[in-house]
Amino acid sequence: MNWDEIFAAATPELYLAFAGLVAVVLGAVLRERFATVSIKAGALILLGASALSLFNIEGGVAFNGLWETDRFTNLAKAVCYFCAGVALLIAEPYLVKERLIRYEYALLVIFASLGMGITLSANDLMTLYLGIETLSLSSYVLAAFNRDSQRSSEAGLKYFVLGALASGLILYGASLVYGFSGSTNYDAIAQAEFGIGLVFGLVLLITGLAFKVSAAPLHVWTPDVYEGAPTPVVAFFASAPKLASMVVFATILFEAFGNAIDQWQDVILIIAGASMLIGAFGALRQTNLKRLFAYSSIGNMGYALIALAAGEEIGGPALLVYMVIYALSQLGIFGVLLSMRRRGGMVEDISELSGLSSTMPWLAVCMTALVFSVAGIPPLGGFFGKLVVFQAGVEAGLWPIVIIGVIASVVSLGYYLRIIMIMWGGDKLAPFENMSGTVGITVSAATILAFPVFTVVIGWMMSLAGGSFSLG
């Protein structure tokens, strides 16, 4: 084994796995005493992993080609770990108040993040599957973390059954690809002659991955899981794993099947169009904010898929920029949702935001900025995300999907504006309980990122994502 190679390519994951295992031992020995420390320790570990990915941004190849990292994946990893760390930090007040504080929570987030790191680094279908399962199994448990709540258990079970099916499809697709190309390595698959067998494998892989990113028509689990799972868990689901899965989706299609773009482009376009429309129309009638943002996320995945369909050179940087802006603003939005707590528990209905601008002006300003950002209205960050995505679509000549995107954008404004209007124009309700420091800081930071930071550094981000994209 060449340790230099391994350290160059996989330091963050080795560190994360090691730290996670140490935490398991600590948890097993200290038990309840470790519970309160575990969240902060876990967040620290994840932020450390994020920094390590940035230090090691050039990456490398390890484990005989099973593992390959470059600037693109390392950048994605850094953002994923960062989001996971922040999602963990903002979970603490919730867990304490709901008496759910157990050290397993931090462990599950760490191992889920490890899974993301593995999938992002995968250069082989086997590595990919290992990563996906590590991520998914941790996620199922997280969704059902509030085990005394029927809703939470139901969400976990639903997620598990459907997720297992998707994993099965990925596995089956991978086996078909192996059978017809003779290898599980991305580079070798890219060299193989493209035949009908590979098409079957490819379609099954796409189906499974579309489930993981919650793209239509495999989106049905999303609203239920978002609604049922504890809010901090959803904050985590909505940011880091979404980003990771989408980037993995892109890497596998670009690197293993880059030559066969004519085979998968149409499939992706149909998925993208359906996601955008279902996301836009589905959310119109939702009154539960978590369900509403579940549909919003389905729609947003549709936009990201436009960039994916545009192909590696045109769409790659756009995809990463879009997803980074998206993931960070999701943290802010779920920070707001986490601070929606009145005497007697969390509230999730859209009407509970009524008159927020009078009772908690800063929170309302943040939420307004974040919602407009997700809606893609300038001058907020989300607009620039959508801009680069549409630009990629236009450059690749995918006019129909871009026009569907435009129409879906306008329709989706219907519910985004409703949130704004309720906050600013609704009758005053009692203010929420004071939010804790970390949640407040996260919300504010996400808002400042959405505006004006992204507005100013968009060029830098584009060049970073563009320059980091190695042609496989």
Add this chain to the structure above:
Amino acid sequence: MGDFALLSFMIFAPALGALLLLWVRKVTASNATSVEEESRVAFLVGLFVSSATFVLSIIALAYFQPGVEGFQLVEDHSWFGGTLNEAGEVVGGIRYKMGVDGMSILLVLLTTFLTPLCFLASWGSVKHRVTEYVAAFLFLETLMLGVFCSLDLMLFYVFFEAGLIPMFIIIGIWGGAERVYASFKFFLYTLLGSLFMLLAVIAMYLQAGTSDIVELQTVIPQIFSVEDGKFGVQHLLWLAFFASFAVKLPMWPVHTWLPDAHVQAPTAGSVILAGVLLKMGGYGFLRFSLPMFPEASVYFQPMVFAMSVIAIVYASLVAFRQTDMKKLIAYSSVAHMGFVTLGIFSFTEIGIQGAIFQMISHGVISGALFLIVGVIYDRMHTREIKFYGGLVTKMPVYAAIFMLFTMANVGLPGTSGFVGEILTMAGSFQASTWAATGAALGVIFSAVYMLTLYRQTVFGVMTNEKLEGIKDINRTEAIVFAPLIIATIVLGVFPAIIFDITELSVAPIMAAVSGLIG
């Protein structure tokens, strides 16, 4: 001028003022000041900031040289995209580029002129959440100024669409009973149009490698050149821009959001909406559609003419049947904007000059008319025409001001309304006799509905006893109307002050299209 970024400073001064205001509120909130005190401070800050912005725009006008071609007071920094040249500078890409020519500096002045008046006019009438109200208007002012000063297409788009947010909030919070419906309609209508423009902007940027407006004006007609008058990409791009500007202007048949928005918006919101936001559509036609897509503009001239004439005649007829004063003036705006499009698409110098003049003049007159409605609405809380009558006996000064602006809206010689209408009609007469005839019909109709409105509200016997106690305009209102009256008359008597400034900015537009019309 050196390196001092006068335009940027002017554009962002209101936004900085708004942030200052929010900070002041945070400080004073802890001292438990009363609501009245808070609103007074808010209006004072708003008035101060917007007046300072007006002064800055006057300074910009002072530095502006009407005799120099092209854009002036230019600031140019790279934003994103583009490539490095040998000297290590970024060329192309999307830039932060600001500058003004004769047409835009006038619209800038119109914006900075109307905003302080808005604060004065809402001083007594807006009573709840005044800090947010003032802040929203200040943000809106920044975005409007940004629209008129941007010399980069993408930057223009950012300002253009961002302006929806504060206007949406203004209508949605401080509007009338149906405000939520009106604000949604306003937002969604305008957004759909703008997004198609965004796609066209992206396509142009990808082809040209730059979104610099000055460069695009020369490059785009070459890239998307039209062969033998065939329908091509240029026409599609033109349609995409048209979708956005026609909604914004608004043109018939996509004008239906305007009456709703106007009726529901607070008075100052209506003033800004009619005075400035509608002008963005006309500005867009002149800045983008004509110079960048000259062949397509000529190709679609009959369609635009037809839509303009229908707008003029139809909106005038509809205005005649209105029972709500604001709705009447809103439809009158649609009709008057028809003159603007008629003038622009006449492709004659006189028509385009007239269109720019009409935009400025309509900004002042329609703003004044909405304020006039606002005055009696503040007193009686209704805009029903039937409710009023015989106001002249109790409000003589008000009646006189109302008379002046009624006449200006009708287009009486000596007021600015006359100059705009006569020039746009003269221009369109050269292009199409039929269109000019239709427009002339509209002038007659406008006299009919405006004079009917005036007769029913101001003249006659006061039958409604609720009106017995109505008071004439107070000093604040007089201060608001004084500059508007001066502007209307000065522009009506000395229109050349506008033409001297716009002359050289019309020339390149004419150069782009004049070769194409036989």
